[in-house]
Amino acid sequence: MTARVELVGVRKIFNEGQPNAFRAIDGVDLSLPAGGVTVLAGPSGSGKTTLLTLIGCLARPTEGRVRLDGRDISGLPEPFLAALRRQTFGFVFQRFNLIRGLTVLENVMLPAYPLGTPHRALTRRAGALLQRLGVGHRAGAPVESLSGGEAQRTAIARALINDPTVLIADEPTANLDTALSLAFLEIVSGLRAEGRTLLLSSHDPLVREASVVDRVAELRDGRLVADRDPLAESAQ
Amino acid sequence: MTELRRTLARQRYLLDYTVASMSRRRTRNLGLLLVYVGMVFLLASVLFYSSALKHEAGLLLAEAPDIVVQRMVAGRHALIPAQHAESLRGIRGVRVVEGRLWGYHYDPAVRANYTLLVPPADDVEPGTAVIGPALARARGAGIGDVLSFRGQDGTLHPFRIAAILPQESALASADLFLVAESDFRALFGIPEGQYTDIALQIPNPREERTVAEKVLEALPDSRPILRAEMLRTYDAVFDWRSALVLLPLSGALLAFAILAWEKASGLSADERREIGILKAVGWETGDILSMKFWEGGLLSLLAFLFGTAAAYWHVFGLSAPLLAPVMQGWSVLYPDFRLTPAIDATQLLALFCLTVLPYLAATLVPVWRAAVTDPDEVMR
Incomplete structure (x- = not known):
């Protein structure tokens, strides 16, 4: 279930070679041990989301390597990257990115379509996930009708449908109130207990200081400026 | 799976x-x-x-003659004398030579042209006519009714409708007006021994071009038209x-x-x-x-x-x-x-x-x- 992610000298430059070139990530070295919860912290524009997309194979680094269990994945051809996005990484977007017009259940099942899983088995699995996350009763509802918390849980269910080893969530509490944020951290705790590797980006103190978090890596201007273990710090 | x-x-x-x-x-x-x-x-x-x-x-x-021979005068289609048909009978490869009589008549009542034709068998009784379905519809004519046309000499020529052609052949026969040879000649003033054109039947399609060339040799004032050309x-x-x-x-x-x-x-x-x-x-x-x-x-x-x-x-x-x-x-x-x-x-x-x-x-x-x-x- 667990997976180790390493970043070596990763750089990401947007519009490279053009006058409006922008260096979003500037030489980040980071190692995420298998299992556990890591938070990428930092102010807006510090490169948290970009770093998550590089780790989750949604974009390729301009320079450097991203390794998964020691294997370089940054230069893999597109079909292999798609397979990794489908089965190894589950991504929960800041704005959830659910597809409007489809029901909650259909949205959750989407990542499994390319696998050709039998429909009945897939529906059962998606239903069970929604139940577990407390939104089973909304399975048939169109996603436009969901509240923020329900939409987030739907997005988490979608990210988990293919049973990934790494779950990435971008600013997961940005659109939630305190109660819903705490509920989210409970879900994170459950997933951590299953042995999954979780990587969250957040500038919410509630997340950064949560007991479930094993590690906080702080970014500023695309560079890693601090890397700490809150549990060790509190023990001291 | x-x-x-x-x-x-x-x-x-x-x-x-x-x-x-x-x-x-x-x-x-x-x-x-x-x-x-x-x-x-x-x-x-x-x-x-x-x-x-x-x-x-x-x-x-498919039912049309293999070659139609028309006489040309000053580049215009003119009546063809029956003697021309005799000259064509001698051409090798020609089986049937037949003078045809047909023409158009403008009917001011419906502001339409009819195609008047003498059927090859000439089996229409003088004074009667067999008409196409569209013509019957346009004139509101039925069997037994009389239609009169003014001829080339100004006299009225009455025709009693003997039959109406079946609807199935409408594309070919919609505006047809079939009359006897004597009535046709009287209506248009075409003397005996003159035809509109001459139809030739050629059993071997490969001989059609050769026959056409021979027609031109025999009758330099004629224009042979091949069926294939009409189709084209x-x-x-x-x-x-x-x-x-x-x-x-x-x-x-x-x-x-x-x-x-x-x-x-x-x-x-x-x-x-x-x-x-x-x-x-x-x-x-x-x-x-x-x-x-x-x-x-x-x-x-x-x-x-x-x-x-x-x-x-x-x-x-x-x-x-x-x-x-x-x-x-x-x-x-x-x-x-x-x-x-x-x-x-x-x-x-x-x-x-x-x-x-x-x-x-x-x-x-x-x-x-x-x-x-x-x-x-x-x-x-």
């Missing part, structure tokens, strides 16, 4: 998703389908109609008429092409975002292309099927009321007839290729461009 079952299940999921996706953009897709059906309908109607008319013309000319002329006329109809339509075709291209090439922000999300959750470029292929394929196939079915019904069921005035009009008295369904498979294939394939290409190219881009970039 076998690989085949997995592949089928995957395609089914993609198809389901496509249908759901199309129904989400219902108004836009229905609008596009409507315009698309309209274009296919118009193109297919012209195609079916000209093809069926050519087919009818071919059937009609009909084809050319119907093709020209098709072009006449298609020319004004070309504007509409262009508008449709622009609409399809705009729709296809200018992916909306929503569509780009959706492609980005699908890629982000693990769909491959091929899955997205398959999905869009299903979408474009369903839309264009539906348009092709509805358009061609409607055109088939319009042409063969309703006798093409939208096209008949342009495509058919060689006569004032339009025959009230139903065309025999005659569809050229090659033309249908060409129509398919011209309407379905460009649309699919126009849909897939921009999707492919979006789908090969990193999901993060597509969603930005």
Whole structure:
């Protein structure tokens, strides 16, 4: 279930070679041990989301390597990257990115379509996930009708449908109130207990200081400026 | 689960998703389908109609003489003397030589031209006539009624209707007026021993050109017309008429092409975002292309099927009321007839290729461009 992610000298430059070139990530070295919860912290524009997309194979680094269990994945051809996005990484977007017009259940099942899983088995699995996350009763509802918390849980269910080893969530509490944020951290705790590797980006103190978090890596201007273990710090 | 079952299940999921996706953009897709059906309908109607008319013309000319010999005076068609027929009988390869009498008569009552003809068997009683169904309809004439025409000398020539030609042969006989030889000559003032033209039957089709050359040698003032040439002329006329109809339509075709291209090439922000999300959750470029292929394929196939079915019904069921005035009009008295369904498979294939394939290409190219881009970039 667990997976180790390493970043070596990763750089990401947007519009490279053009006058409006922008260096979003500037030489980040980071190692995420298998299992556990890591938070990428930092102010807006510090490169948290970009770093998550590089780790989750949604974009390729301009320079450097991203390794998964020691294997370089940054230069893999597109079909292999798609397979990794489908089965190894589950991504929960800041704005959830659910597809409007489809029901909650259909949205959750989407990542499994390319696998050709039998429909009945897939529906059962998606239903069970929604139940577990407390939104089973909304399975048939169109996603436009969901509240923020329900939409987030739907997005988490979608990210988990293919049973990934790494779950990435971008600013997961940005659109939630305190109660819903705490509920989210409970879900994170459950997933951590299953042995999954979780990587969250957040500038919410509630997340950064949560007991479930094993590690906080702080970014500023695309560079890693601090890397700490809150549990060790509190023990001291 | 076998690989085949997995592949089928995957395609089914993609198809389901496509249908759901199309129904989400219902108004836009229905609008596009409507315009698309309209274009296919118009193109297919012209195609079916000209093809069926050519087919009818071919059937009609199958009964026509192999060579018609006309006499030319100062470059104009003139009456041909019976002696010319005697000169033609000696040509090797000619089986039957027959003088024909036919002409046109303008009827101011209905402002139409009738084709007056003496049937080869000359089995119409003098003073009577056998008329075509359109003519009967136009004049409101039935069997036993009398129709009178003013002849070349100003006198009235009454004809009692002995029979009306059957409806099945309407294309050929709509405006026919069959009379006895003596009545024809009296009406138009054509003396005995003169004919409109001479019909030749040539048993061996390969000898037709040689016979035509010999006709010209024997009768330098004549013009032999081969049946194959008439067929080619009909084809050319119907093709020209098709072009006449298609020319004004070309504007509409262009508008449709622009609409399809705009729709296809200018992916909306929503569509780009959706492609980005699908890629982000693990769909491959091929899955997205398959999905869009299903979408474009369903839309264009539906348009092709509805358009061609409607055109088939319009042409063969309703006798093409939208096209008949342009495509058919060689006569004032339009025959009230139903065309025999005659569809050229090659033309249908060409129509398919011209309407379905460009649309699919126009849909897939921009999707492919979006789908090969990193999901993060597509969603930005």
